[in-house]
Amino acid sequence: MLRPVRTLAPLSRCCSSFVSRMRFVDRLKRDDGACAAALQSGQMFLFHRLAPLLQRTERGTLRPVARRTSDVQSILQRLGSDPALLEQSVLIGCSQQNQAQFCLDIGEVDQVVLEEACGGTFIDLKKSFFLLPAAEAPLVAKGQALLRWHQTSGFCSATGRPTQRNRAGSQRVCSDIIYYPKMSPVVIALVSDGKRCLLGRQASFPRGMYSALAGFCDMGETLEETLSREVAEEVGLELLSVSYSSSQHWPFPHSSFMIGCHATVSPAHTQLSVDQSELEDARWFSLEEVVTALQVKAPPPRGAAGLWLPPKHAIANRLISEWAERQRRSLDGD
Ligand SMILES: NC(=O)c1ccc[n+]([C@@H]2O[C@H](COP(=O)([O-])OP(=O)(O)OC[C@H]3O[C@@H](n4cnc5c(N)ncnc54)[C@H](O)[C@@H]3O)[C@@H](O)[C@H]2O)c1
Numbered sequence: 001m002l003r004p005v006r007t008l009a010p011l012s013r014c015c016s017s018f019v020s021r022m023r024f025v026d027r028l029k030r031d032d033g034a035c036a037a038a039l040q041s042g043q044m045f046l047f048h049r050l051a052p053l054l055q056r057t058e059r060g061t062l063r064p065v066a067r068r069t070s071d072v073q074s075i076l077q078r079l080g081s082d083p084a085l086l087e088q089s090v091l092i093g094c095s096q097q098n099q100a101q102f103c104l105d106i107g108e109v110d111q112v113v114l115e116e117a118c119g120g121t122f123i124d125l126k127k128s129f130f131l132l133p134a135a136e137a138p139l140v141a142k143g144q145a146l147l148r149w150h151q152t153s154g155f156c157s158a159t160g161r162p163t164q165r166n167r168a169g170s171q172r173v174c175s176d177i178i179y180y181p182k183m184s185p186v187v188i189a190l191v192s193d194g195k196r197c198l199l200g201r202q203a204s205f206p207r208g209m210y211s212a213l214a215g216f217c218d219m220g221e222t223l224e225e226t227l228s229r230e231v232a233e234e235v236g237l238e239l240l241s242v243s244y245s246s247s248q249h250w251p252f253p254h255s256s257f258m259i260g261c262h263a264t265v266s267p268a269h270t271q272l273s274v275d276q277s278e279l280e281d282a283r284w285f286s287l288e289e290v291v292t293a294l295q296v297k298a299p300p301p302r303g304a305a306g307l308w309l310p311p312k313h314a315i316a317n318r319l320i321s322e323w324a325e326r327q328r329r330s331l332d333g334d
């Protein structure tokens with residue numbers, strides 16, 4: 001069973017400005033001339049070989065550097081780079097101030113020279129993602145995903161000829177074949193038996209980290225079918241129910257569309273049979289263990305035991321927090 005659990009937009013959001021921004025972006029995707037004009041007055045997020053340009057804040061976090069297109073143009077000129085590089089920029093959105101937002105990978109220019117000229121550091125997204133503000137991390141991830149897609153979609157897989165992109169970078173074309181940016185749907189679920197929740201870890205996870213079970217959708221599957229299959233494959237259980245929670249774009253290892261759910265199994269059938277080729281371990285955790293782990297902000301020191309959960313930017317954290325809150329409320333009789 002699938003049911004939405006939250007309203008789509010905060011009440012404070014001004015509908016008319018939201019609608020006009022969305023329509024503006026949509027027009028830029030369809031109108032090359034309008035997009036070229038918007039680029040001139042737009043904002044640019046820079047990348048170097050897919051690593052975003054970031055600045056450290058006083059609080060030890062990171063934030064993306066947004067430069068005006070005209071600034072980037074001057075920097076490229078100063079460094080003797082081809083100004084036509086700007087044409088490789090890709091539209092990623094529209095700011096609250098109605099400025100079109102673009103991203104551009106300047107991997108051809110020396111990284112250190114570029115960092116000095118732009119005032120920031122290019123940091124691998126795997127190292128920086130969790131230190132970005134929650135509001136800006138998705139934009140940076142989207143920029144990286146679109147740039148990667150363009151870098152790997154230069155040729156038509158049917159004809160072998162080069163593909164041509166539109167100005168916004170929202171599609172690539174080879175005669176009458178149109179390619180759109182690709183992402184892989186993944187379903188992730190927090191499975192509960194009513195009292196405990198099920199978490200698993202892959203051997204590649206950081207020490208002590210357990211997460212909700214996840215799996216890529218196979219062609220032709222519904223969300224419920226993917227989840228039932230993944231849970232059966234990975235831990236040998238049959239699901240009783242599935243309900244939708246929320247979704248997110250996930251940049252690792254490449255662009256995934258994560259569909260977050262809660263799922264239940266019968267309390268009479270909770271014996272796990274873990275597929276060791278997929279998971280190093282999977283266990284049932286009590287509410288108390290989960291609540292304690294939600295307070296832990298860093299991985300346990302080497303050799304120390306202790307549960308560590310995915311950080312806040314990950315949808316797994318949201319699912320686990322929602323489950324803990326629901327359990328707490330039901331224990332309180334709310
Ligand atoms: N954001 C979060 O909170 C969160 C939490 C857990 C997992 N994840 C992500 O979910 C993704 C899927 O989880 P999983 O690894 O358990 O999946 P999984 O259980 O489906 O196993 C991964 C395997 O599936 C196969 N596969 C099938 N389709 C694929 C595709 N389109 N792309 C890549 N591999 C494909 C590959 O053989 C791969 O090794 C991972 O990439 C992980 O980063 C995100």
Ligand SMILES: [Mg+2]
Binds near residue numbers: 214
């Ligand atoms: Mg999996």
